[in-house]
Amino acid sequence: MNMPNLIEVGELVGKTGTNDVQLKIINQILKKNDYIQVENEGINFLLIVKEIWNDKGNIEAKCSVVGKAPRTPFKPKSRAFLAPEEIIRQKLGISTSREEGVYLGKLRDYPYQIMLKVKKLGRIFITGKSGSGKSYTVGVLIEEILEKGIPIIIFDRHGEYSSLKVASQDSNDIFNVTPKSFLNQIIEFTDLTINTGGDVPIEFLLTSDPSDLIVSNQCTIINLRGLDLEIQEYITKETLKRLYDASVSGQIQPFFCIIDEAHLFAGKKRTETSELIQLFSQEGRKFGANLIIVTQKPQLLDTTIRAQAGTWIIHQLTDIRDVDITVKSSEGLSSEWQNDIQELEPGEAILTGESIEKIPLIIKVRSRMTKHGGTGFNPLDFISDKERESLEERKARLLSAKSQSDLEHAKNLLNEIRSSGSISNKKAKELEDEILNLKLALNKEKEKFLEALKLLEKVKDIAKQQRVNIDDYL
Template identity: 50%
Template sequence: MSEDENQISIAKIAKKSTPYSFTVNILAKLHRNSYLTTIHEKKSYVLGVKNIWNDHNGNHATLNIIGKAPLTPFNLDSDIFLASSEQIKNSLGLENNPEKAIHLGKIPNVDIIASPNIENFGRLFITGKSGSGKSYTVGVVIEELMKKQVPIVIIDRHGEYSSLKILEKENIPDNEDFFIKNDTEQKYLGGIIEFGDINMNPGADLGIEYLLAANVEDLIRSGSVIIINLRGLDIPVQENIVMTFCNRLYKASTLREIPPHFLFIDEAHLFAGKKKSDTVEILKLSAQEGRKFGHNLVIITQKPQLLDVIIRAQAGTWIIHKLTDLNDIKITCNSVEGLGYDADEEIQNLLPGEAIISGDLTPNYPLRVKIRKRYTVHGGAGYNVLDYITEGDTLPKSEIVEKLRRSLSHEILESASQEIISNQNLSISDLYHQIDALRQENQELKQEISDLKTNDKDKSLIPEGEMKEKIIDNLAELNSIPLEKINDKMMNLMEERDDAIINLKDFEKERNDAIFQKQSLELEMSGLKVENEGLKDILSKEKKRADDAVALAERAVAKLKKRK
C-alpha cells in the first residue's frame, strides 16, 4: 500500500465518540477486516472494524481502538485513514524477529504474516467443529514449536499425528531451514518418537509399554516430540495411560527434572470432561499450576461445553475455528477475553482454515487469521506412515529409541504392561457389567467342574489312545486359526464397542435436546394459552363496553325523540 493511499480519508467520526470506540460514516471502500488509523491529540491510533452496515443515510461502521486508549474521547468529524503495514504489526504485537516469531498464517485482506511472539505462548485452547481446520492448525502449531526445539508431548487418540514424520514438500518454502524440502537425511525426524500398539499402528517406533517403563527425563529433552498414539486401545486403558504419564510429567516438572514443554491433549473432552476421575484431577492440577513449572497444556476439542470448567477457564490463548452449536459458541464468547458479545456471528461464519486468535498471544486485539499450509502431511484417523515410504527405505529414528530398546529389560516392560491394564477408571455401570460377567463365568466354571467329575467317572470307558487322539485334534484345530486373525477380530470388536459408546452418548445428547425442546414448546404453548385466555377476557370486556355504549346511545336517541 502506497503512502498516498494511506493519506486518503475513507471515513469520518460521527455521532457518539468515546476513548474506546466510535461510529464513522464511510466515504470509500471498507471491509470487515480493514485496519485503520486516526490522529488524536497529536498521537496516532490504530483501529479495528467491529461492525459494518448500511442504511438509507449511507454506509457506517463501528471502530474499536487496538491497544492503549487515549484519556479523552475522539473528536467528531476526525478523518480516518487506512493503516500502514508497520502500524498494523506494531499495534497487534506481531514479532519481526524470526527467532521469537511463530508463523501461523496471514491476516486476511492485508499482506501481513500473523507472527505472534512465542514468549506469549502458554496455556492454549484450540476449538472448532469437525471439518473446520482445527486438527490442521494443531499441526501448524506443533511444527512451529519443533522449529524452536521446544519439547512436545501429544496425546493422540486417533493416530492422526503420525503424519508429522512425512513432509508435504510442495508446501515448504525455499527459505525454510528446519523442514528442508530436499533433505535426504530428514534430520527433523531425530526428535520424534511414537509410542503405540504396534499391532494396530505398525508405523509406531515403540510399543506403548515402553512409554511407562522409560524415565520421563530421558524422553523430554530439547527438540523431542513424543507422540502417544492411543488408537486401538480400550477407553479405560487410554484413560489409565493418560493419567499415569501426565502425573509423572507434572511431578518431573515441579522438580525441574525436565525442560519447559507443551502437552497437547486431542479430544480433550474425553480426558478432561465434567465427569470426576483421576485423569481429570491431574489435568486440572496441570492447568492451574503447571505453567509456573514450564508444564504448558494445549487443550483441543470440538465441544467446549463438555470440558471441565476449571480447565477451560485456565486457557491463556484461544484459537477458535468455526462453531455452530449455540451452547459451544456462548461458552466460547463468555470465556475468551477480548471477544465481544456479537462475536457469535463471526464464529459461525468462519471459513475452513480460518481462525480467531484471542488472549495472551494477541493481547491487544482478537486476530482473524488464515492458517498457513502445513510443512508435514495432514493425517486422518489411523494414519500409517509406512504407506508413504518406498519399499526398502526406512525412516530415521531418534537415538532414544535404540537406547530404550537396549536399556529396558523384558521384566521392566512386562511390569509396565501390567501397569497399563491395571487401575483403570471404570464407571459404576462398567463395574456392574464386570460383576455380571464374573458371575456368569463362575456358573460356567461350576458347570465345567461338574462335567469333569462326570467325565472322570466315565473316563475308564474311553481308550487311552482315543483320548490322546481327541486332545491332539482339538489342539490342531486351535492352532490352525491365525493369531493375526484373532487380534484383528478383537481390535474390530473393541473399535465397534468404542464407536457404540460414542454413538450412545450422542444419542443421549440428542434425546436430552429433544426433551428440552419439547419442554420449551410445552412451556411456550402454556404461555400462549394463558395469553389467549387474557385476550378473551379483554375481548369480552371490550364487547361489553361496546354493547353498553350502544345501549347508552339508543337511550339517548329515544329521549331526544320524546322531546320532539
C-alpha cells in the same frame, strides 16, 4: 491533517465516543474486520470495523478502537483512512521476530505474518468444530515448537500426528514455508499391531522414565488409536502424574504437553485424570510444564481447566453454547465476536489472550511443513525405502534399551485393567456421553420451539392490530 499516501474511506458521523464510533463509508473497498486509522488528540488510533449496514443508500459502519482508547471522544466528521502497515503492526503487537516467535499464519486479508512470542506461550486452548482446521493448526504449532528445539509430548487419540514424520508435498508457497519431515525428532508409542508406523509398543510407555519422554528437540507422540477408552485414560493419567512429579522436582526441562479431545479426559465429572489435568493447568507452568488443551466441545470441558487458558486459538464453532462459553471464557472477546466465530472459514482462527496483548486477531493459519494426516495416518505409506530402513533401525535400538521383564510387567498392567471389569465402566461412560449429547440436542430444539412461539405471539399481536383473525390460517 494532510495524509497524501493514505486511502480515505469515510468520515465519522453521529454520536462519537472514546471506544466506539460510527463511520459513513465513502469508499466501498472497506469490509468487516478491516482496520482503519483515525486521528484524535494529535495521535493516530487504530480501529476495527465490526459492523456494516446500508441506511437508505448510505453505507455506514460501527468501528471499535484497538488497544488503548483516547481520553476524549473522537470528533464528528473526522476523516478515516485505511490503516497503513506500520500502525497495524505497532497497535496489534505483531512485530515479533522469527527468532523470538512461532509463525502461526498471516493476518486475514493482510500480508503480515503473525508471530506469537515463545516466552508468552504457556497455557493454550485450541477449539473448533470438526473440519474447522483445528488439528491442522495443532500440527503447525508442533512444527514451530520443534523448530525451537523445545520438548513436546502429545496425547493423540486418533493417530493424526504421525504425519509429522512426512514432509508436505504441497507446492503452495504463499506463506513462505519449506516442506520438511521431523521423522528423526519423533518417538511414537502405540499399539504396533494397529498402528504399524509407530516406533515403540505402548506398554513401554508405562516403564519409561520421564527424562526419556522429555528431551530437547524431541516430540513424543502417545498414539492411543485403537485402545479401549479406559486404557487410554489409564495411560494418560499415569504418564501425566510422572511428568508432573518430574517437573516439580526439576528432573526434566520445560516442555509443552498437548491433550487432544481433552473433554473426554477432563469433562465436568471429576476423575483422577481430570484432577491431574486440572493440576497441570493450574500449577504446571510454574515448573515448566506448559499445557495445550484441544477440544471441539468447550462446553463439555472442566470449567477450571478452561478458565486457566492464557492464549486462545478459536476456529469455527456453530453450537451457540460452545460459542457463548468461548466468548465468556477467553480474554479480549466481547459478544460482538460471536458471529465472527460462527462465520470463520476452514483454516481461519481468532487469536486472543496473553501472547497477543489481549487484542483479538483473525488469521489464516499457515501451510504445514509436514503432511496433514487424518485418523489412523500411516507414515510408512509415504516415506522412502531409506527412511523406512532408518525407522526400523531406530525401533530396534529403542526396544533393545528395555528389558523383556519391563515389557512383560507393562503388558500385565494393561491386561489387569482390561479384565478388572472396567469395560462396563467404559460402556457406562459412553452411555453417559450419549445421554448428554441427546440433552444438548433436545435443548437446542426446545430453544427453536420457544423462538417459534415468540414469533407466533408477535404475529398474533400484529394481526390483532390489523383486525385479522389469525386462527383462521393456523
